[in-house]
Amino acid sequence: MIMILLLLQIVLCITIVYCDTTDVKVNSVNLISDMVSFYRTYLTAAHGEKYRDMIDSDGYLNIMSLHDSDSKCGPMCKEFIIRKLGDGKGYDFFEKMLTEIYGNAISLDPFEPQEVHLALTPTPDAMKVMWVTMSKLLKPFTEYKLVSDGDDKDWTVATAIDYTYDVPKKWWATFTGLIYETDMTGLIPGANYKYRVGGYDVVNATMRYSKEFNFKAAPISNNANQEVTFGYMADHGTFELLGFATIDKMVKVYKELSIDLIHVAGDLSYAGLDSEFKPLNISKDDEFEHIWDLLFIQNEPIAANMPWMINIGNHEAFYNFTAQSARYKMPQNNLGSTGNFWFSYDYGNVHTISLSSQHSLDAGSPQIDFLIKDLEAATANRATVPWIVVGFHKPLYCSVEGSPHFADQLEAILIQYDVDLTITGHMHAYERIHPLENGIVTVYPTMNQDGIDVYYSQGKGPVHIMQGHAGAMQEEKFLQPQPDWSAFRMADGFVFHNKTSDSKFERLSKLKKYKDIRDSGTYDYKDTYGFGVATFANSTHMFYKTVPVTDSDLGVDTFAIIKRV
Ligand SMILES: [Fe+2]
Numbered sequence: 192m193i194m195i196l197l198l199l200q201i202v203l204c205i206t207i208v209y210c211d212t213t214d215v216k217v218n219s220v221n222l223i224s225d226m227v228s229f230y231r232t233y234l235t236a237a238h239g240e241k242y243r244d245m246i247d248s249d250g251y252l253n254i255m256s257l258h259d260s261d262s263k264c265g266p267m268c269k270e271f272i273i274r275k276l277g278d279g280k281g282y283d284f285f286e287k288m289l290t291e292i293y294g295n296a297i298s299l300d301p302f303e304p305q306e307v308h309l310a311l312t313p314t315p316d317a318m319k320v321m322w323v324t325m326s327k328l329l330k331p332f333t334e335y336k337l338v339s340d341g342d343d344k345d346w347t348v349a350t351a352i353d354y355t356y357d358v359p360k361k362w363w364a365t366f367t368g369l370i371y372e373t374d375m376t377g378l379i380p381g382a383n384y385k386y387r388v389g390g391y392d393v394v395n396a397t398m399r400y401s402k403e404f405n406f407k408a409a410p411i412s413n414n415a416n417q418e419v420t421f422g423y424m425a426d427h428g429t430f431e432l433l434g435f436a437t438i439d440k441m442v443k444v445y446k447e448l449s450i451d452l453i454h455v456a457g458d459l460s461y462a463g464l465d466s467e468f469k470p471l472n473i474s475k476d477d478e479f480e481h482i483w484d485l486l487f488i489q490n491e492p493i494a495a496n497m498p499w500m501i502n503i504g505n506h507e508a509f510y511n512f513t514a515q516s517a518r519y520k521m522p523q524n525n526l527g528s529t530g531n532f533w534f535s536y537d538y539g540n541v542h543t544i545s546l547s548s549q550h551s552l553d554a555g556s557p558q559i560d561f562l563i564k565d566l567e568a569a570t571a572n573r574a575t576v577p578w579i580v581v582g583f584h585k586p587l588y589c590s591v592e593g594s595p596h597f598a599d600q601l602e603a604i605l606i607q608y609d610v611d612l613t614i615t616g617h618m619h620a621y622e623r624i625h626p627l628e629n630g631i632v633t634v635y636p637t638m639n640q641d642g643i644d645v646y647y648s649q650g651k652g653p654v655h656i657m658q659g660h661a662g663a664m665q666e667e668k669f670l671q672p673q674p675d676w677s678a679f680r681m682a683d684g685f686v687f688h689n690k691t692s693d694s695k696f697e698r699l700s701k702l703k704k705y706k707d708i709r710d711s712g713t714y715d716y717k718d719t720y721g722f723g724v725a726t727f728a729n730s731t732h733m734f735y736k737t738v739p740v741t742d743s744d745l746g747v748d749t750f751a752i753i754k755r756v
């Protein structure tokens with residue numbers, strides 16, 4: 192039997208010319224147990240022997256602070272964690288909880304293609320696909336065909352390239368896998384395709400394939416009235432705290448909401464180690480690469496089925512942006528876009544510009560030069576692509592205490608070119624901000640018969656959406672009273688309104704203490720986590736709403752932008 196198998200392997204080897212096994216080694220990686228072991232070592236050394244066998248809510252918080260030293264967790268957040276984790280559990284429980292979060296999506300098979308995700312390319316007839324294996328597949332490829340093609344129709348095969356990336360090796364597990372990338376070309380714009388990725392597993396002498404996924408090729412941007420729907424989010428992450436819940440909700444609703452693609456406005460994984468601990472040689476510049484893998488495994492049910500576009504945020508900056516540069520490949524144009532830092536893309540009737548809050552925005556800087564050139568080109572094309580959206584990680588305006596304020600660098604340009612909408616994040620909350628200039632509102636919405644705020648904002652500056660509520664721990668305090676420019680804000684399970692207002696929406700006005708709120712039976716910390724959905728219905732109408740991870744309507748904000756014609 193063994194002889195037969197060996198013979199078969201040789202035949203395959205000769206037939207498919209996969210004979211070079213010299214650089215193929217089997218990488219045994221267990222993302223969950225490596226992670227538990229890493230945190231256990233850290234907690235025991237940094238926070239005491241009590242964490243040798245048990246993890247409690249404070250330990251869980253210490254793990255999150257390790258990844259995001261700015262994050263805060265007050266009584267409501269902690270209450271939530273205690274309910275979720277229990278207080279004082281063994282690491283086996285922690286491991287079980289993480290396994291439940293990621294389900295059976297993680298394969299321990301090092302040749303299994305995982306972390307599949309799509310991205311737009313500069314042309315609608317091509318779609319980029321990327322994936323990961325922990326051990327090298329030879330002759331990697333993507334196979335794709337129209338959904339309408341029958342089984343007897345051959346797949347189109349596109350050859351992939353593979354590469355890896357290195358980060359400084361310390362005592363914890365790092366990334367030892369391969370990243371694969373290929374463009375599926377010759378697509379019919381707007382058509383529905385199915386695809387799978389794969390390659391040759393020389394150790395087991397077999398071809399390996401991923402699951403089959405579906406996607407819709409990007410439409411040609413030649414029709415200002417072609418409806419497209421974007422999903423927007425920021426400050427996502429995985430188990431820190433609810434990034435997985437956001438994806439779970441998306442999986443439930445993306446078909447019903449007809450979401451075409453996702454744009455994440457930075458702080459993607461929180462893989463970075465944002466706190467220093469010298470006894471274990473942990474610096475604020477280190478990163479735990481397994482979190483990236485878990486993020487992509489978590490995101491795959493959405494990201495393998497539609498383009499997944501990004502901004503970089505401050506939590507992507509580790510090792511000079513090494514991981515994010517290797518793991519995402521955003522489309523580039525000839526107007527000065529660079530890497531994933533700043534670039535733009537058309538999708539249907541929307542032109543999106545993705546900028547970096549981590550690079551210079553000074554007049555004459557490469558990024559600002561790109562922005563102006565790109566806006567000039569988008570303006571010239573506005574008859575067919577009427578909507579312009581700018582994604583940027585840090586807010587131009589935000590009424591969360593301690594928020595950065597990037598209006599001075601960007602506002603004048605965005606108003607000059609009549610950008611319709613900005614999507615930002617960074618503060619772990621949601622806020623809608625009226626169009627404004629120098630802090631003065633330029634146009635307030637009018638409420639339509641359905642109770643929805645409608646902005647007739649053409650020429651008045653963008654509506655700003657601070658969408659940082661997709662997963663990272665929330666414990667934000669809002670400035671009081673609510674600024675005139677702040678339309679809707681929520682975090683920590685509350686919708687916050689002006690303390691001086693007796694707004695009928697002031698849900699918690701009668702509940703003064705956390706205990707009262709907790710015992711009221713109406714409070715859910717998760718209500719203010721979620722994402723946004725924007726439907727650009729035609730050349731003049733855009734509808735937007737937030738989708739909470741819960742079924743509550745508390746965390747729902749809706750508005751519309753109507754261009755005057
Ligand atoms: Fe963040």
Ligand SMILES: [Fe+2]
Nearest residue numbers: 458504505617
């Ligand atoms: Fe951030």
